Amino acid sequence: MFSGLSILMLLQCCAIHIAPKYDVKIVDSLSESSNNLFTFFSEVSEGTTALDYSVREQKYNALIGKLEALELQIKARPVPSSSKLEKLKEKVNGALKARNVDAFQFSTDDNFPSANALKMIVLNIKKLKDVDKLQGVSKTEVQVFKGYVENYLDQALTYEKYLNPKF
Amino acid sequence: MNLDVEKLITDAKELLSSNINKDISKLRGFSIRQLNGIANQSALIATGIANGEITSATRDFFLEQLVELAHNFVNTLVGLLIATIEKLWNALVELVWKTISEVIGYQLPPFTLI
Numbered sequence: 170m171f172s173g174l175s176i177l178m179l180l181q182c183c184a185i186h187i188a189p190k191y192d193v194k195i196v197d198s199l200s201e202s203s204n205n206l207f208t209f210f211s212e213v214s215e216g217t218t219a220l221d222y223s224v225r226e227q228k229y230n231a232l233i234g235k236l237e238a239l240e241l242q243i244k245a246r247p248v249p250s251s252s253k254l255e256k257l258k259e260k261v262n263g264a265l266k267a268r269n270v271d272a273f274q275f276s277t278d279d280n281f282p283s284a285n286a287l288k289m290i291v292l293n294i295k296k297l298k299d300v301d302k303l304q305g306v307s308k309t310e311v312q313v314f315k316g317y318v319e320n321y322l323d324q325a326l327t328y329e330k331y332l333n334p335k336f
Numbered sequence: 337m338n339l340d341v342e343k344l345i346t347d348a349k350e351l352l353s354s355n356i357n358k359d360i361s362k363l364r365g366f367s368i369r370q371l372n373g374i375a376n377q378s379a380l381i382a383t384g385i386a387n388g389e390i391t392s393a394t395r396d397f398f399l400e401q402l403v404e405l406a407h408n409f410v411n412t413l414v415g416l417l418i419a420t421i422e423k424l425w426n427a428l429v430e431l432v433w434k435t436i437s438e439v440i441g442y443q444l445p446p447f448t449l450i
Contacts, residue, residue: 184426188419257418282412289404300393309389313380317401320373324412327366331416334423 186249187257189281191332195246198239199283199329203322205232206290210315218305229298233291240287243329248281283325290321339439344432351431352424359420363413370409377402 209228217225262272297314300306306314330336381398384390390398 184429185422188415188422257421261414282408282415285408285411289401289408293401296394296397300391304391304393306394307384307389307391309380309384309387310391310394313377313384313390313394313398316373316377316380317405320370320377320405321408323366323369323373324408327362328412328415328419331362331419334426 188332189246189248191329191334192246193333195239195243195283196326196329196333198242199322199326202232202235202239203326205235206294206318206322207315210311210318213301213306213311214308214315216306216308216311217301219302220305222302222305225301226298229294229301233294233298236287236291236294240284240291243284243287244281283328286321286325286328290318290325293317293321339435344435347435348428348431351427355424355427359423363416363420366416367409367413370412374402374406374409377405 209232212228213225265272293314297306297311300310377398381390381402384398385395
């Protein structure tokens with residue numbers, strides 16, 4: 170009969186790792202950033218004028234800094250050996266081709282959908298900051314920026330939480 | 337001790353069904369939220385451009401972002417599916433190996449995914 174140790178070793182040799190490892194710190198940081206972002210959006214929900222942009226500049230910088238650091242943290246996480254993943258992607262595209270659907274273009278960033286979502290959030294906050302400084306932002310524009318940030322946050326949080334094997 | 341094949345098949349089916357149902361439910365919920373989000377953004381942008389609330393400073397950026405949002409939604413979905421395959425595979429292997437290890441006394445060669 171197997172000892173407990175040999176069973177454990179056996180299971181480890183058969184388990185596959187094709188997705189990044191779950192990291193609770195990333196999920197916590199995402200939740201914290203989410204709170205900061207929505208707090209900020211509630212402060213500018215009626216729109217802004219360029220005249221008082223200076224009172225918001227530090228807040229923009231703090232948000233952007235934290236989000237960029239978090240994006241790096243996600244990308245710095247080890248990614249499993251990609252050979253199995255590449256075969257899987259080939260099979261996906263093979264199945265799509267069999268159904269006369271164009272192949273899906275995977276890029277390097279696609280291994281980190283949550284990091285890419287954060288990159289897009291940063292892009293939105295930087296654009297909001299630039300327009301705020303230039304001419305102020307209308308109420309509708311704030312709503313659209315907030316909508317994008319909300320959807321990208323949903324992508325990042327859903328993905329990172331899903332990596333938890335117990336989720 | 338003999339391996340109960342019928343029981344293993346039943347256990348494997350139950351394991352996969354419960355995991356797939358749970359995961360598909362989560363993916364469906366995520367997809368619905370995202371599709372609603374993309375639709376709402378499209379409506380907000382169209383109205384904003386029509387009534388002048390969205391200026392030339394943001395218009396093109398917002399339209400490009402619609403494409404980016406949809407693109408990353410699909411990428412996230414692919415990522416979730418890859419994680420699902422990993423979870424299902426590992427759960428199944430764990431069940432099979434556990435069952436076999438209870439019956440035989442030697443180590444089987446490792447499985448490979450593809």
